[in-house]
Amino acid sequence: xxxxxxxxxxxxxxxxxxxxxxxxxxxxxxxxxxxxxxxxxxxxxxxxxxxxxxxxxxxxxxxxxxxxxxxxxxxxxxxxxxxxxxxxxxxxxxxxxxxxxxxxxxxxxxxxxxxxxxxxxxxxxxxxxxxxxxxxxxxxxxxxxxxxxxxxxxxxxxxxxxxxxxxxxxxxxxxxxxxxxxxxxxxxxxxxxxxxxxxxxxxxxxxxxxxxxxxxxxxxxxxxxxxxxxxxxxxxxxxxxxxxxxxxxxxxxxxxxxxxxxxxxxxxxxxxxxxxxxxxxxxxxxxxxxxxxxxxxxxxxxxxxxxxxxxxxxxx
Amino acid sequence: xxxxxxxxxxxxxxxxxxxxxxxxxxxxxxxxxxxxxxxxxxxxxxxxxxxxxxxxxxxxxxxxxxxxxxxxxxxxxxxxxxxxxxxxxxxxxxxxxxxxxxxxxxxxxxxxxxxxxxxxxxxxxxxxxxxxxxxxxxxxxxxxxxxxxxxxxxxxxxxxxxxxxxxxxxxxxxxxxxxxxxxxxxxxxxxxxxxxxxxxxxxxxxxxxxxxxxxxxxxxxxxxxxxxxxxxxxxxxxxxxxxxxxxxx
Numbered sequence: 427x428x429x430x431x432x433x434x435x436x437x438x439x440x441x442x443x444x445x446x447x448x449x450x451x452x453x454x455x456x457x458x459x460x461x462x463x464x465x466x467x468x469x470x471x472x473x474x475x476x477x478x479x480x481x482x483x484x485x486x487x488x489x490x491x492x493x494x495x496x497x498x499x500x501x502x503x504x505x506x507x508x509x510x511x512x513x514x515x516x517x518x519x520x521x522x523x524x525x526x527x528x529x530x531x532x533x534x535x536x537x538x539x540x541x542x543x544x545x546x547x548x549x550x551x552x553x554x555x556x557x558x559x560x561x562x563x564x565x566x567x568x569x570x571x572x573x574x575x576x577x578x579x580x581x582x583x584x585x586x587x588x589x590x591x592x593x594x595x596x597x598x599x600x601x602x603x604x605x606x607x608x609x610x611x612x613x614x615x616x617x618x619x620x621x622x623x624x625x626x627x628x629x630x631x632x633x634x635x636x637x638x639x640x641x642x643x644x645x646x647x648x649x650x651x652x653x654x655x656x657x658x659x660x661x662x663x664x665x666x667x668x669x670x671x672x673x674x675x676x677x678x679x680x681x682x683x684x685x686x687x688x689x690x691x692x693x694x695x696x697x698x699x700x701x702x703x704x705x706x707x708x709x710x711x712x713x714x715x716x717x718x719x720x721x722x723x724x725x726x727x728x729x730x731x732x733x734x735x736x737x738x739x740x741x742x
Numbered sequence: 743x744x745x746x747x748x749x750x751x752x753x754x755x756x757x758x759x760x761x762x763x764x765x766x767x768x769x770x771x772x773x774x775x776x777x778x779x780x781x782x783x784x785x786x787x788x789x790x791x792x793x794x795x796x797x798x799x800x801x802x803x804x805x806x807x808x809x810x811x812x813x814x815x816x817x818x819x820x821x822x823x824x825x826x827x828x829x830x831x832x833x834x835x836x837x838x839x840x841x842x843x844x845x846x847x848x849x850x851x852x853x854x855x856x857x858x859x860x861x862x863x864x865x866x867x868x869x870x871x872x873x874x875x876x877x878x879x880x881x882x883x884x885x886x887x888x889x890x891x892x893x894x895x896x897x898x899x900x901x902x903x904x905x906x907x908x909x910x911x912x913x914x915x916x917x918x919x920x921x922x923x924x925x926x927x928x929x930x931x932x933x934x935x936x937x938x939x940x941x942x943x944x945x946x947x948x949x950x951x952x953x954x955x956x957x958x959x960x961x962x963x964x965x966x967x968x969x970x971x972x973x974x975x976x977x978x979x980x981x982x983x984x985x986x987x988x989x990x991x
Contacts, residue, residue: 651836680836718833720795723817724826725897726850735846739837 430467433509437462440536441505444566444597450503458503461486463513475502475529485516485546494524494554502529507536508543511572516546523557525584530560537565540601541572548578553615555584561591567598571627574602581609581617585641588616596622596741600629600658607634613641613670622651622741625658625688636665639673639703646675651740655684665695668703677707680740682714684733744809746771746901746932747792747825751803754791754955761787763956765803769901774923774933776946776963778970784955785936786830789905792934793827794820807901821850824900830909830936832890834878840889841873847896861892864925866918883910891922902926903934908942920945940967 437460438448450456457472459479466479466486474496478489492498508515523529537543553559567573575595583589595603600623609617619635631654637646648664664677681690694707714736722732747769754762762784769775779785790798792805794817804813812820835843844858855861859869865888875881877889887907894902907919923945926933935946943949949963951970959969 715833716796717829718835720793720817721829721833722846724793724821725847725893726818726821727846728818729816735838736835739835742837 433462433465434460434467436509437467437505437507437536440507440509440538440566441534443538444534444536444564446503446505446532446534446564451505456500456503457498458505459488459490460505461507461515461517463508463510463515472498472500472502474498474527482516482518484514485518487518489520490522492523492527492529492557492559495526496524496529497527498529501532504531504533505536506533506545506547507538508545509539511539511541512543514544514546517548519547519549521549521551521559523553523559525554526556527554528558531562533561533563535563535565535575537573538568538598539570540568541570543572544574544576546576549580551579551581551589553581553583553587553589556586557584558588559590561589563591563593565595565597567595567601569599571599571601571629573599575600576604578606579608581607583609583611583615583617585613586615587612590616590618591620593621594623594741596624599627600625600631602630603632605633605635608636608638609646610638610640611644611646614643615641616645618647618649620647620649623653623660624737624741625652625654625660627656627658629654629658631658631660632663633661634663634665635677636667637675638667638669639675640669641673642670643672643674644670645673647678648676649678650680652679652681652690653684653737653741654681654688654690657687659688660690661693662691663693663695664707666697666705666707668696668698668700668705670700671702673700673703675703675705677705677709679707679709679711681709681711682737682740683712684714684737743770745769746808747934748806749792749803750806752791752800752805753802754787754798755801756797761955762791762800763954765955765957767950767957767960769932769934770948771932772927772930773948774927774935774946776935776937776943776949776966777952778937778940778943778949778966779952780938780974783952785938785952786905787955788952789827789903789934789936792903793817793825821897825903826850826894826897826899826901827903828887828890828894828905828907830905832886834881834886836876836878838877839873840875840877843877843889844893844896847893851896851898853898855896855898858892858896861895862889864895865889865892865922866915867892884912884915887911888915888918891919895922895926898929899926899931901932901934903936905936906938907935908937908939916942940971943967943970
């Protein structure tokens with residue numbers, strides 16, 4: 427078996443462990459990109475979807491284009507990972523979704539053996555006029571906690587366009603996670619940023635989601651769901667700036683603390699520069715809601731089982 | 743007849759304020775027993791004491807279930823013995839589907855309980871439209887209460903405490919809820935039906951009137967209803983201190 431095949435199979439296995447369907451990685455009808463450390467193992471186009479990848483000394487540079495008017499039937503599959511215990515992977519990416527196009531992306535980032543791994547994701551995302559993009563990113567980390575994950579995204583959404591993202595890191599140790607997403611939302615456009623993370627041991631989580639509601643009647647939601655246990659620390663900054671008439675933004679943060687040594691904070695920042703814009707926020711941080719726990723206990727679950735059900739639900 | 747539930751001289755004081763006084767209540771097997779009282783008279787507190795919720799441990803007296811003193815038992819311990827509670831305003835859960843929620847109820851039933859779809863039908867909710875819904879804010883108040891009752895049905899409890907199942911419910915939904923209450927009783931469960939509406943209490947086999955944190959009368963629900971209608975009024979401060987209750991025959 428060649429090194430390539432071995433690596434492809436090992437990545438596929440980790441991909442499957444993260445919840446992905448490995449068959450999709452070798453399905454010629456599905457556009458996709460698989461990067462193991464700094465090596466492109468697979469790059470496949472599909473009608474209306476072009477993927478241009480280039481290996482760099484530190485990782486990979488990729489440009490993914492969805493042609494105008496194209497409705498991509500099957501989600502584009504992306505898989506990034508580092509299999510060795512140590513290494514740095516920098517993914518510099520650009521996503522261009524043409525006018526009127528519609529696409530969804532399923533990204534899996536896998537670091538099953540990480541002891542000292544750094545994963546940097548620097549994305550520029552442009553969603554064209556009346557286009558729609560859904561981007562789901564699921565992480566699968568080992569239990570060592572030796573991962574540094576630094577995803578940055580600068581998103582622009584054209585008139586009438588929509589962008590929805592879901593970031594999930596609930597398997598394995600989060601390590602050090604610093605998310606920084608910023609969206610420039612155009613007229614009548616919609617942006618939803620959703621992050622869900624389960625932090626354990628000494629994990630350090632920092633999430634910054636910023637919505638710039640620049641277009642008339644633009645709408646945005648910055649949502650985060652964090653569970654922090656052991657000595658985990660978490661800080662969530664949800665920011666919304668209403669710069670246009672009729673703009674509506676909402677920041678929604680829930681952080682649950684399990685155990686006496688975890689620390690969480692939530693910082694909503696709302697700024698309105700147009701008196702016809704409206705921004706709201708809600709945050710709940712602390713222990714699991716007592717009424718939820720007691721309700722489940724009244725159905726026969728133990729206290730611990732009840733807390734698990736609540737936690738699993740919010741991270742789902 | 744031996745009672746399913748006996749409250750014996752139960753009292754509860756919270757931060758020095760007496761909320762319940764010398765409650766003596768006996769619920770018989772298979773009976774629907776209404777607790778009728780105005781707002782702030784201690785009805786929900788009584789439900790919380792029976793279920794063993796945190797902060798509601800009796801400061802005097804005891805709670806006996808099927809001959810066993812359960813005063814010190816946890817909520818889960820009570821649920822495992824067959825007691826459950828449907829809250830007046832049920833909790834909502836992100837990421838938990840109605841189907842999963844009802845399965846959790848079955849988990850608490852020694853015999854497994856009826857499947858979720860069947861329980862939904864018993865409260866008049868079509869399973870194909872509700873099993874995959876999430877038990878969160880997307881359910882209306884009425885839908886959530888019916889799901890709560892379905893969850894109680896899924897447990898096949900021996901004693902169901904239903905705290906104001908009628909509040910915030912339209913007339914049609916209310917009929918469904920009362921049908922479900924009858925199903926519970928028909929299956930041999932006792933039901934403690936907490937309400938402030940005479941019409942609801944009238945569907946019970948017996949009723950007790952609660953005022954100022956104490957049981958004033960127990961008997962035929964129509965008679966208790968008449969007593970309630972003629973003598974009770976809104977308690978001005980949420981709960982009337984014992985000895986100052988102005989409304990007795």
